[in-house]
Amino acid sequence: MLAELSSLTTALSVAKDLGGALLNERDRQKAAAIQADLTDKIVQAQIQLTQVLGSIIEKDGLIQTLTQRVRELEAEQAEKSRYRLAKIGVVGQQFAYELRPAAELVERSDEPAHFLCQPCFDTGKKSVLQLRGHFAHCGLCSSNIQTEKTPQITHPPIKRVSTWGNRDF
Numbered sequence: 001m002l003a004e005l006s007s008l009t010t011a012l013s014v015a016k017d018l019g020g021a022l023l024n025e026r027d028r029q030k031a032a033a034i035q036a037d038l039t040d041k042i043v044q045a046q047i048q049l050t051q052v053l054g055s056i057i058e059k060d061g062l063i064q065t066l067t068q069r070v071r072e073l074e075a076e077q078a079e080k081s082r083y084r085l086a087k088i089g090v091v092g093q094q095f096a097y098e099l100r101p102a103a104e105l106v107e108r109s110d111e112p113a114h115f116l117c118q119p120c121f122d123t124g125k126k127s128v129l130q131l132r133g134h135f136a137h138c139g140l141c142s143s144n145i146q147t148e149k150t151p152q153i154t155h156p157p158i159k160r161v162s163t164w165g166n167r168d169f
């Protein structure tokens with residue numbers, strides 16, 4: 001845009017000089033030549049002005065796009081700061097993002113406690129883990145995190161029934 005502005009300034013400066021020369025010229029033929037040259041310079045200045053305006057409009061659009069992107073990133077960062085990585089469950093090293101305590105939240109502090117799927121949240125997707133029995137389930141990536149030990153299935157003692165005892169020999 002600086003090059004276009006420089007060309008525009010030069011064209012306007014030349015046009016001004018030609019205008020001054022035209023006013024002082026008494027020779028009709030020379031005046032007509034200066035007038036033609038002046039018209040040409042004015043047309044050039046108009047073209048360059050159009051290019052400068054086009055460049056300004058393009059830059060303005062880019063500024064709006066970048067401003068919007070900055071807002072999105074700030075909102076994303078604010079959302080991420082509402083959570084902290086926490087161990088979940090009692091089996092192995094399983095982690096999820098836990099909503100921070102209400103006292104640490106700047107906004108929406110009345111949200112109920114919940115966990116988000118760590119792999120999904122790291123890629124910018126928010127998925128609240130749903131408890132299903134002994135597992136926390138992610139509805140987006142379908143991962144299951146075991147949150148409680150599976151209870152041992154205890155069978156009642158097997159009764160050994162001897163069919164021999166009732167027989168008479």
Ligand SMILES: [Zn+2]
Nearest residue numbers: 117120138141
């Ligand atoms: Zn997930």
